Amino acid sequence: MESPAWSDLDDEPLLEKKISQLGLTLPGTPLQAQVQQLYDELSQKGLCFHPPCHVGDEWFVPVGIPSIFVPFFLVHDRLRKLEAKMMLEVEGESPEWFMRLMRHEAAHAYAYAYQLTRKRKWQRVFGKTSTEATPDFYRPRPYSHSFVVHLDDWYAQSHPDEDFAETFAVWLTPGLDWRTRFKGWKALQKLEYVDELMRSIAGQPPPYQPAYRVKDFNFLNIKLKTYYARKRKQFEDTYPDFYDRDLRQLFAGAPDAGPARKASLYLRQRRRALMDAVCESTNEKKYRVNKLLSRLIDRCDQLDLHLIPGDATPDMPVAAYLTTLVMNYLFTGKFKRRK
Numbered sequence: 001m002e003s004p005a006w007s008d009l010d011d012e013p014l015l016e017k018k019i020s021q022l023g024l025t026l027p028g029t030p031l032q033a034q035v036q037q038l039y040d041e042l043s044q045k046g047l048c049f050h051p052p053c054h055v056g057d058e059w060f061v062p063v064g065i066p067s068i069f070v071p072f073f074l075v076h077d078r079l080r081k082l083e084a085k086m087m088l089e090v091e092g093e094s095p096e097w098f099m100r101l102m103r104h105e106a107a108h109a110y111a112y113a114y115q116l117t118r119k120r121k122w123q124r125v126f127g128k129t130s131t132e133a134t135p136d137f138y139r140p141r142p143y144s145h146s147f148v149v150h151l152d153d154w155y156a157q158s159h160p161d162e163d164f165a166e167t168f169a170v171w172l173t174p175g176l177d178w179r180t181r182f183k184g185w186k187a188l189q190k191l192e193y194v195d196e197l198m199r200s201i202a203g204q205p206p207p208y209q210p211a212y213r214v215k216d217f218n219f220l221n222i223k224l225k226t227y228y229a230r231k232r233k234q235f236e237d238t239y240p241d242f243y244d245r246d247l248r249q250l251f252a253g254a255p256d257a258g259p260a261r262k263a264s265l266y267l268r269q270r271r272r273a274l275m276d277a278v279c280e281s282t283n284e285k286k287y288r289v290n291k292l293l294s295r296l297i298d299r300c301d302q303l304d305l306h307l308i309p310g311d312a313t314p315d316m317p318v319a320a321y322l323t324t325l326v327m328n329y330l331f332t333g334k335f336k337r338r339k
Helices: 011-015 030-044 077-087 095-113 120-126 160-172 187-201 224-234 241-250 263-269 271-282 286-303 315-332
Strands: 053-056 068-071
Touching: 011 077, 011 224, 030 095, 068 095, 077 224, 095 160, 120 160, 120 187, 160 187, 241 286, 241 315, 263 271, 263 286, 271 286, 271 315, 286 315
Parallel strands: 053 068
Antiparallel strands: none
């Protein structure tokens, strides 16, 4: 397959291109095989509805429309590279990650196509749904056994619709013995219900398939630079001065300790390792943690902070502090300092 002309562009001219001008489609790409894998998994469960898949600006299923949108940046390696540079990670990059997301989105498509949320038992099991979007911030309970664990951030706990979607995704995953995996969990009752529910609609075409109109979901008629400006803004947060006390405690070295002992230099040198450690323990987006580190580095420079004598690499206390800030953000939507 011949590479498009834009794939050879440097970042700056590529960012001037409108996404809609890139000619992106799923057929003819490696993603087509993974879409087919989803369809095969559904068929193996006796389900005949194969949700249509389209190229979009993010992973989503429109409210009321049983169609799956796959992010445009996954369609071509050049766009994956740009996404990684702009956002530090590519959501759904690996085949395993892609399929986890596809199974989750397929659940939303099935909920709309078969009007599942209207069923009384569905509401008793998962709770009453609403037209409100999944909240950006919620208070997860990491050790709860009432919800399955499929995607990161204990996403099933964020909304009844997501609880169903995550449960469905676990139920659909090939080779997963979910009865054993979740034995003794309250979530097993939800899985048993999904199994019962899907058996009841096996072989039945969906009663609700509204026509998909491209113009209703045309979010790609913008330049790549505009897309990333908006996306990066979404992950930005204001930096309040009340971090100063914590930074002064972490980096309490003498102001005249010299350039090699500057806290900002240490943070720059250990930036990648600290970011990876915090992201691994919190499942937070790398871009957000990286932005937080940038603000801390700038503030350490402004305060002229230095490492404590004898403490060459205080990775553990710094990573613990960053983790605290990130977990507070997950729970409250704000990076709060420690009490």
